[in-house]
Amino acid sequence: MNTFTEENYLKAIYHLSTQSESVSTNQIAASLHTKAASVTDMLKKLADKELINYARYQGVTLSVKGEKVALSIVRKHRLWEYFLVEKLNFKWDEVHEVAEELEHISSYELVDRLDEFMGHPKFDPHGDPIPDKNGHFKAHELKPVSALLVNTVGIISGVREHSPAFLQHLEKIKLVIGKKIKVCDINSYDHSITLLLEDELLYISRDVANNLLITI
Amino acid sequence: MNTFTEENYLKAIYHLSTQSESVSTNQIAASLHTKAASVTDMLKKLADKELINYARYQGVTLSVKGEKVALSIVRKHRLWEYFLVEKLNFKWDEVHEVAEELEHISSYELVDRLDEFMGHPKFDPHGDPIPDKNGHFKAHELKPVSALLVNTVGIISGVREHSPAFLQHLEKIKLVIGKKIKVCDINSYDHSITLLLEDELLYISRDVANNLLITI
DNA sequence: TAAAAAATTTAGATTAGTCTAAAAATGAAA
DNA sequence: TTTCATTTTTAGACTAATCTAAATTTTTTA
Ligand SMILES: [Mn+2]
Ligand SMILES: [Mn+2]
Ligand SMILES: [Mn+2]
Ligand SMILES: [Mn+2]
Numbered sequence: 218m219n220t221f222t223e224e225n226y227l228k229a230i231y232h233l234s235t236q237s238e239s240v241s242t243n244q245i246a247a248s249l250h251t252k253a254a255s256v257t258d259m260l261k262k263l264a265d266k267e268l269i270n271y272a273r274y275q276g277v278t279l280s281v282k283g284e285k286v287a288l289s290i291v292r293k294h295r296l297w298e299y300f301l302v303e304k305l306n307f308k309w310d311e312v313h314e315v316a317e318e319l320e321h322i323s324s325y326e327l328v329d330r331l332d333e334f335m336g337h338p339k340f341d342p343h344g345d346p347i348p349d350k351n352g353h354f355k356a357h358e359l360k361p362v363s364a365l366l367v368n369t370v371g372i373i374s375g376v377r378e379h380s381p382a383f384l385q386h387l388e389k390i391k392l393v394i395g396k397k398i399k400v401c402d403i404n405s406y407d408h409s410i411t412l413l414l415e416d417e418l419l420y421i422s423r424d425v426a427n428n429l430l431i432t433i
Numbered sequence: 434m435n436t437f438t439e440e441n442y443l444k445a446i447y448h449l450s451t452q453s454e455s456v457s458t459n460q461i462a463a464s465l466h467t468k469a470a471s472v473t474d475m476l477k478k479l480a481d482k483e484l485i486n487y488a489r490y491q492g493v494t495l496s497v498k499g500e501k502v503a504l505s506i507v508r509k510h511r512l513w514e515y516f517l518v519e520k521l522n523f524k525w526d527e528v529h530e531v532a533e534e535l536e537h538i539s540s541y542e543l544v545d546r547l548d549e550f551m552g553h554p555k556f557d558p559h560g561d562p563i564p565d566k567n568g569h570f571k572a573h574e575l576k577p578v579s580a581l582l583v584n585t586v587g588i589i590s591g592v593r594e595h596s597p598a599f600l601q602h603l604e605k606i607k608l609v610i611g612k613k614i615k616v617c618d619i620n621s622y623d624h625s626i627t628l629l630l631e632d633e634l635l636y637i638s639r640d641v642a643n644n645l646l647i648t649i
Numbered sequence: 650t651a652a653a654a655a656a657t658t659t660a661g662a663t664t665a666g667t668c669t670a671a672a673a674a675t676g677a678a679a
Numbered sequence: 680t681t682t683c684a685t686t687t688t689t690a691g692a693c694t695a696a697t698c699t700a701a702a703t704t705t706t707t708t709a
Binding site: 305314331334 | 521
């Protein structure tokens with residue numbers, strides 16, 4: 218089918234496409250920690266296979282076919298992350314690297330049975346939606362905590378940054394998915410925020426507030 | 434660490450080593466469906482990494498280091514097969530190909546937690562022993578059904594042939610692992626055998642009898 | 650024990666993916 | 680609208696794994 222590497226390019230293009238309409242060679246290179254010249258080579262190959270729409274110097278978008286492949290990789294990634302956390306007791310900051318490998322296991326039978334085994338979860342451990350076998354999913358309406366006004370409430374439902382360091386920090390201060398928060402104060406100097414979390418006050422930096430997502 | 438391909442070579446050498454002391458280039462080529470010239474190239478590479486003992490034209494054995502790697506792949510393969518059958522309801526003839534991919538997932542944390550999750554199984558769905566995390570395992574004392582005398586009994590405990598066709602055939606006639614059998618008659622012309630299996634008589638060919646293993 | 654057969658290795662190519670360095674295209678600024 | 684910085688592509692090379700065909704070594708057999 219497609220190689221491991223082709224799948225990683227398609228997934229990278231998919232994720233970058235959620236930010237901007239068209240994706241540039243340099244964006245892909247940065248996201249895959251590779252060089253622009255390598256990306257150009259691969260883009261030609263993916264265009265030959267009709268997985269992307271590509272014109273020299275003009276950036277790239279996924280074709281319908283390419284998006285289907287990308288969504289199946291994302292589905293596998295997130296289902297495996299859910300499995301690792303819910304069944305094997307991994308922490309939410311430990312699963313990403315393992316899922317980066319597991320997402321390339323080719324059997325669709327496997328991923329569908331895994332989905333069934335876990336009861337068709339809708340969101341992964343980081344709050345990201347899990348596409349169904351047809352690639353359909355419904356995302357939460359997410360806002361960063363930093364966008365809330367004083368005295369408004371929200372439920373922690375996702376993160377914008379997935380680094381182990383950030384996830385561990387959230388875990389440590391008990392700001393995990395599902396918890397209800399209320400904004401008590403916004404510091405006008407450094408934009409740090411004081412939250413109410415289960416009857417306790419909690420200070421978070423602007424940076425944390427920007428990367429922590431809530432539903433209302 | 435080691436590439437996917439290096440791991441497959443080490444595993445092939447490991448399995449062939451259970452048959453003969455030293456393993457030949459052609460044996461490896463046949464077992465990996467590749468060409469002798471390719472095998473020679475890889476043997477040089479594995480020898481450089483001190484994973485095998487290799488002298489030109491003399492065949493090959495695994496080094497202690499190489500055997501450790503091979504056993505870890507075998508452990509992963511068999512644990513994943515057990516998982517697929519016991520947790521995801523795959524049939525015993527459907528799991529080998531998927532496990533061929535899963536065995537290369539590198540995380541040891543993953544395989545150890547999987548082992549724990551399943552209660553440290555000792556044998557895979559085909560009766561093959563699962564090495565523990567130190568590579569230790571105890572194999573059954575296995576004999577082919579064809580080696581039994583008339584009126585002796587045994588318990589189905591393994592197979593010598595792992596093809597889906599053979600496994601499906603056994604499944605169909607209910608000759609599955611754990612069942613108790615008694616040899617009622619051995620045909621002196623074609624060596625086919627009449628078995629007693631749960632109060633029912635069953636005819637099996639010499640070929641089936643040779644590839645079906647029992648403990649006494 | 651010498652010739653023939655079989656097994657193994659070497660030589661030389663190929664393909665996928667990557668890189669650096671240089672060339673070309675684009676777009677922003679003067 | 681020309682220049683210049685940035686982005687992107689091309690050119691040429693490298694590594695891992697593979698192949699075919701030819702050469703070499705080992706083993707068998709006569
Ligand atoms: Mn992830
Ligand atoms: Mn995730
Ligand atoms: Mn198997
Ligand atoms: Mn097995």
